[in-house]
Amino acid sequence: MINVALLTWREMSRRNFFLGAAAATAALIAVTGWGFWYLARIHTARGTPVTHLEVLSMSAVLVILISYLFNFLLAVAAVFLAAPSLANDIESGVLLPVLTRPISRVAIFSGKAIALAVIIALYAFLTGACEFVVIRAATGYVPPHPAQAVGFLTLSGLVMMALALLLSTRMAALAASIVSVGLFIIARLGSTAQSLGIHFDNATATHAGTLSQLLLPSDAMWQAALFNLEPESMVAAMSNSHAWAGPFFTTAPPPLAMFAWSAAWIVVIAAFAARSFALRDF
Amino acid sequence: MDCASVDVHRLTKRYGRIEALRDLTLRIDKGEIFGFLGPNGAGKTTSVKMLVGLARPTTGSGNVLGFPLGDRRARLHLGYLPELFRYPEWLTAREVLRYHAHLARMHGIEGEIARALERVGLAARSNDRVATFSKGMQQRLGLAVALLGKPELVVLDEPTSALDPSGRLEVREILRELRRAGTCVFLNSHLLTEVEQVCDRVAIVTRGRVVAHGTIAQILGEGHGVRIRASANGTPLDRILARFGRVEVQADGATVQGLAQDGIPAVVAALVEAGAAVYGVEQLTATLEERFLEMTAERGS
Numbered sequence: 001m002i003n004v005a006l007l008t009w010r011e012m013s014r015r016n017f018f019l020g021a022a023a024a025t026a027a028l029i030a031v032t033g034w035g036f037w038y039l040a041r042i043h044t045a046r047g048t049p050v051t052h053l054e055v056l057s058m059s060a061v062l063v064i065l066i067s068y069l070f071n072f073l074l075a076v077a078a079v080f081l082a083a084p085s086l087a088n089d090i091e092s093g094v095l096l097p098v099l100t101r102p103i104s105r106v107a108i109f110s111g112k113a114i115a116l117a118v119i120i121a122l123y124a125f126l127t128g129a130c131e132f133v134v135i136r137a138a139t140g141y142v143p144p145h146p147a148q149a150v151g152f153l154t155l156s157g158l159v160m161m162a163l164a165l166l167l168s169t170r171m172a173a174l175a176a177s178i179v180s181v182g183l184f185i186i187a188r189l190g191s192t193a194q195s196l197g198i199h200f201d202n203a204t205a206t207h208a209g210t211l212s213q214l215l216l217p218s219d220a221m222w223q224a225a226l227f228n229l230e231p232e233s234m235v236a237a238m239s240n241s242h243a244w245a246g247p248f249f250t251t252a253p254p255p256l257a258m259f260a261w262s263a264a265w266i267v268v269i270a271a272f273a274a275r276s277f278a279l280r281d282f
Numbered sequence: 283m284d285c286a287s288v289d290v291h292r293l294t295k296r297y298g299r300i301e302a303l304r305d306l307t308l309r310i311d312k313g314e315i316f317g318f319l320g321p322n323g324a325g326k327t328t329s330v331k332m333l334v335g336l337a338r339p340t341t342g343s344g345n346v347l348g349f350p351l352g353d354r355r356a357r358l359h360l361g362y363l364p365e366l367f368r369y370p371e372w373l374t375a376r377e378v379l380r381y382h383a384h385l386a387r388m389h390g391i392e393g394e395i396a397r398a399l400e401r402v403g404l405a406a407r408s409n410d411r412v413a414t415f416s417k418g419m420q421q422r423l424g425l426a427v428a429l430l431g432k433p434e435l436v437v438l439d440e441p442t443s444a445l446d447p448s449g450r451l452e453v454r455e456i457l458r459e460l461r462r463a464g465t466c467v468f469l470n471s472h473l474l475t476e477v478e479q480v481c482d483r484v485a486i487v488t489r490g491r492v493v494a495h496g497t498i499a500q501i502l503g504e505g506h507g508v509r510i511r512a513s514a515n516g517t518p519l520d521r522i523l524a525r526f527g528r529v530e531v532q533a534d535g536a537t538v539q540g541l542a543q544d545g546i547p548a549v550v551a552a553l554v555e556a557g558a559a560v561y562g563v564e565q566l567t568a569t570l571e572e573r574f575l576e577m578t579a580e581r582g583s
Binding site: 003007010011014015092093094096097098099100101102104281282 | 355360
């Protein structure tokens with residue numbers, strides 16, 4: 001299992017994944033860093049500089065928007081890393097001689113899954129840390145619970161990784177990737193339906209949203225990350241308002257049981273994927 | 283003690299409604315080179331995949347190296363070169379072998395790798411990435427992977443399909459070395475002359491069924507006729523020879539179809555008795571290619 005994990009890691013390195021991801025992320029952080037730096041120095045229509053309080057409140061909203069986009073990026077990256085990692089090796093025949101070695105298929109699968117999970121988590125935490133440090137340097141703003149938020153974003157990525165791995169045991173890489181991203185979007189829409197259902201007291205929409213989150217808890221993890229990024233003042237303002245919060249705000253984190261469900265979901269889906277891989281013919 | 287490397291009984295494999303293989307029964311002993319022949323889609327690769335544990339039989343059972351089909355313990359002593367050989371292009375040849383050596387829990391890994399590379403003629407390119415290899419070199423690398431760690435059973439699926447004539451010659455020599463070392467080789471090949479030159483026994487499979495198996499001599503049969511160069515002196519040759527088989531008269535003699543080697547003295551005696559002048563007698567034997575085409579055509583029709 002360790003040999004397979006190390007090989008997967010080496011593959012990412014030799015295929016310049018790390019270099020490419022580092023360059024793209026550095027560019028992203030540089031652009032957003034410049035944006036926040038500029039934000040702290042803009043003037044209002046009256047020609048007066050924005051106050052520190054205004055910078056902090058604008059930064060809070062922008063951090064949520066950037067995190068939302070990062071959540072999508074991480075989910076798509078997890079899918080497009082995981083699906084080809086297994087499906088391409090199956091399709092190309094690279095796995096054939098490996099599978100005839102005295103190592104169980106579950107160990108081969110686990111090696112790949114663990115390496116991918118470590119890469120996704122490291123990427124999420126390194127990017128999150130760099131981004132938050134840059135934002136703090138530019139504006140002085142720090143979200144309430146950045147580490148927890150990145151943790152939940154990572155879990156959302158791992159949910160998508162597990163799903164893509166499961167599908168790629170039986171589907172071509174491209175098909176598994178497209179289906180995974182499609183389901184991610186459906187879960188996002190389900191979550192929006194849930195928040196609308198709660199707001200308008202509509203049981204059908206609420207239950208449909210809850211069901212979609214149970215079936216694919218990627219968005220529930222985004223909601224948890226979101227709650228950890230919102231300053232208390234923002235939560236209080238939204239709670240006092242009677243307007244619909246929309247997909248970028250939440251007034252409460254998902255219930256505690258949802259975290260347990262999401263963690264269990266990742267383990268169970270990965271176990272199903274391992275079993276599917278172990279039982280198939282090549 | 284059972285000395286069979288492969289011993290399988292009535293293996294059948296179905297993919298949905300398609301029956302890829304039916305009732306494959308084989309026994310291959312240690313130190314034997316076994317050829318597995320058949321046209322495209324006959325079920326050869328399916329058979330190979332079941333032997334090495336890549337596919338499960340729908341019905342049937344068997345042992346490989348003394349362990350049930352699919353048992354991981356057998357894979358400690360198994361080498362396999364797939365028909366569609368692909369290795370990670372971003373690794374060097376040495377790294378590919380090292381990876382497999384680790385997976386196979388070998389000891390003295392670097393020595394094993396050096397020996398395998400030397401054996402297949404890749405020692406000079408050992409530190410080059412697979413991406414820079416020609417198809418033939420990748421097949422050599424695949425062979426090196428299969429030969430790592432002195433396996434007791436080597437399963438080769440079309441091992442020379444990408445090699446030039448000198449490469450094929452080298453592979454034949456490697457196969458003979460393996461036989462001398464007591465290794466069992468299961469050779470799946472389209473190249474009948476190659477099989478004829480190195481295999482101790484062969485099986486011919488077509489449309490998912492084994493239609494013949496045995497030694498090369500058994501497959502070829504005792505001969506399917508006798509060619510006689512002779513001139514008649516009175517009684518025509520076809521009348522003299524009619525009782526021995528189907529006669530085809532030619533300008534310089536005749537061919538008697540269906541006549542075995544032990545019938546030749548009687549034929550010669552009959553010709554001499556009838557006053558014919560006999561200049562030469564030659565037994566006609568089929569090539570493996572002819573027998574293969576006959577058998578696969580029979581099943582096909």
